[in-house]
Amino acid sequence: MPRRGALTQSVRDSLVVARRNLIRMTRIPEMILFGVIQPVMFVVLFTYVFGGSIAIPGAGASTSAYKEFLMAGIFAQTVTFATAGAGAGIADDMHKGLIDRFRSLPMARGAVLTGRTLADLVQTAITLAVLAIVALIVGWRTHENLGSVLLGFALLLLLGYAFTWIGALIGLSVRTPEAATSGGLIWLFPLTFISNAFVPVNGMPTFLQYVAEWNPFSATVAAARELFGNTIAGVPKSVTGAWPMEHPVWATLIWSVLIIVVFRTLAVRKYRSAS
Template sequence: MSAVTDTVKPQVAGSGISGSVRDSLVVAKRNLIRMTRIPEMILFGIIQPVMFVVLFTYVFGGSIAIPGAGVSADAYKEFLMAGIFAQTVTFATAGAGAGIADDMHKGLIDRFRSLPMARGAVLTGRTLADSVQTAITLAVLAVVALLVGWRTHTNIGEVLAGFGLLLLLGYAFTWIGALIGLSVRTPEAATSGGLIWLFPLTFISNAFVPVNGMPAFLQHVAEWNPFSATVAAARELFGNTIPGVPKSVTGAWPMEHPIWASLIWSILIIVVFRTLAVRKYRNASA
């Protein structure tokens, strides 16, 4: 009499790029479903940038001089909106970091480790889902901007390209948030760590005030700031620049070629911080 032993082979994750993409999309779907079940996550994410639009437009709009236009509320609206859009997509960094830190704290990452899936898929799926939420927020914010008087002066293709660059910057910064979320112990620490460096990054830039009013050393910092490059690129693609006004006060290459600079900065940030975040994830789950 012979015994028959059934051997159950472990499931193997899909190999190569296709398997990693599939796993990333599954994780992204999971996070998007979670967002729909907690609508206040999207609601609160929309309220803050809308408040910035209204406050900056009506509080500062008639008091800040724009090169080539002087003190003009209408000129400031067109100057401001690209900066507000860029601030909105970069502030999503804090949410991304807090979400990943929360998953780590609750042990969800350990559950993902037991599944046959690509290692980087957990982080990639999370950042993709955060980018979808950011796109929704950006769409609502654009409508609000139109209501307060902001206008574009280029064709639809250039306008969409401008929003594309903004979303690419936002996606790049979510990888910084992912690294922060993996490096701290609590979601609260991830939120604080995700915001503390964003304030100098966004304010020492060309987003809210012209660079020519800054001290000379800050002008160089502002014009080599990746954030400033995307803001300048968005303004150019939206047609919100003033003809005849120099693009740069220091001759910085990113300001002279903002579209290319924005692409290069965003891709560089993604490559560097995705590599660091995935490595940190692997070490944390080893």
């Protein structure tokens, strides 16, 4: 019973903090607006600037084929780049002394961070929904049933939620929101570009092929393509025989849960001692 009571309190406190952050979000609508503009720009630029130049195995340099190949990568990039915002938000709360105030209250340990990451997940879901509409406008289409498509978006959001815990740890580890933003992006660029998101892996040097195909970001992109029905016949699942590329849905679940467990533990531990 005590354990159940502690769990109930933790859930309640987390939802209270999440509500606080969602209310703040509605009062600063530019947070959502700017979060939507960047991925929309990526869609337009990659589709119309690079789409006719990048050759897809089995489809050639075709803009329509590249749209099918690209969109899962753009969706995954969008949910992972939310990490920087999560880290900056927590660093800002630290800078203003809000974290110290929360720690002085009779709240469940970890509820502040859980509430914050849940609010960020809602914001990411809104951004993803808008981006999907833009993708449909520029010609992207799915070829699987609704349940499969929704599962694809759920896996994308799961990875995004996992990465917000990395952002939370970064936000607790730096002194300013600006440092958190830089620290949250500096490792995301190689993670997202050394992957199967924007170009086929088989064109990379051999050692980068292994890195890309064991990249958790690549697994999520591959899973989304599979569930959206956006796989292209000429593009092999894996060029190195990597297990995550052969079983991307399971790999995404395993990677995401592992990241959440590890980085939530580290973030909550850091939260207890941060000042």
